[in-house]
Amino acid sequence: MTTLTREFTKGLWDEIPIFRIVLGLCPTLAVTTSLENGLGMGLAATFVLVCSNGLVSALRKLIPADVRVACYIVIIATFVVCVEMIMKAYFFTLSESLGIFIPLIVVNCIILGRAEAFAKKNGVLASLADGLGMGLGFTLALCVLGSIRELLGAGTLGLFFGERVFLAEPFAFLQQAPGAFVTLGLLLGLMNVVGKK
Amino acid sequence: MESYFALIIGAIFINNILLAKFLGNCPFLGVSKKMDTAIGMSAAVVFVLTLAGAITWIVDNYILQPLGIGYIQTLAFILVIATLVQFVELFLRKSIPTLYKSLGIFLPLITTNCAVLGVAILNIQQGFGLLESVVFSAASASGFGLALVLFAGIRERYEISRIPKALQGTGIGLVTAGYLALSFFAFKGMI
Secondary structure: OHHHHHHHHHOOOOOOEOOOEOOOHHHHHHHOOOHHHHHHHHHHHHHHHHHHHHHHHHOOOOOOHHHHHHHHHHHHHHHHHHHHHHHHHHOHHHHHHHHHHOHHHHHOHHHHHHHHHOHHHOOHHHHHHHHHHHHHHHHHHHHHHHHHHHHHHOOOOOOOOOOOOOOOOOOHHHHOHHHHHHHHHHHHHHHHHHOOO | OHHHHHHHHHHHHHOOOOOOOOOOHHHHHHOOOOHHHHHHHHHHHHHHHHHHHHHHHHHHHHHHHHHOOHHHHHHHHHHHHHHHHHHHHHHHHHHOHHHHHHHOOHHHHHOOOHHHHHHHHHHHHOOOOHHHHHHHHHHHHHHHHHHHHHHHHHHHHHHHOOOOHHHOOHHHHHHHHHHHHHHHHHHOOOO
16 A cells, blocks of 8 residues: 555656646646636646556556557557547637647656556556646646746736736736746756755 | 648648647657667658558558548547558568658557648548658658657757756656757748
């Protein structure tokens, strides 16, 4: 049991995606203009990651090593298509604002990376725990980035408050593309200072 | 003719695929430490993206749409791209070994470059025809190459600069990319 907890929690801090493992940058930078978008993207990716990790691990003895990457991509793409349909049916506005970044979950390196680095050599339960931990870690990172950019860039926090909560003049640079790069770069620097082992 | 010109300028400078649309950022940060690798990667992306743009358009319009299975677009496109990359790799190894040598290691990486899948999907979403798709793909890929080579040029200078310890590596890379993106903002309003 302790190993399962360990597989789960490592994704939340020790090996948190984006900050510790710099992978999956495109959705991170593109959709984090608000907390809500970041949360939606994170949860969609978590769903795909948990399912694909579980299935890859369950099939790990059947998948031939030579074509494994192609097999992983097919598995991942299948779940992404499911997510696309679910989002269109139940969260239409969110799926509109995430746009092409939902189909692009297929090429999110974190998901393929976990299949290759973890799920192909570990049991189903451990892989599910690993996927859930990594997915939630990714969600957490997106939420942090989304909150900062929304709060300082637009002055709002749409998920919790209807109106403007940040009373000074918002810093619109953070809402734009360059602001995304700079915010993430500075956050990485901050993580290096805080989390040095 | 004019609309093609606008399409090309727009895709390279205004809506630069890396700096404004955030597609293909992993190789952007991964291979930009040296100028040689940046040029190799750019060439490989231009080559594959243009081909992929044309082929995915044909697959979508002549296979997926007539059969009414547009919802598996993502799955179909990623398979087409993965196969295409494998095929290009084989073809180059057999027929143009010198080009294969210089692009070699970058080719497999392109399968998971979200710029390729992203542009393929954008072509369909924006309702482009075949020629427009090819032009848009090639222009987007050139924009990718331009940004990557510029960025590599800046990053090479870091070897002789003093950078705060916490920001070394990816941190300073991202901040630089931010300011590079800011300079591309100057092109806004051109069209």
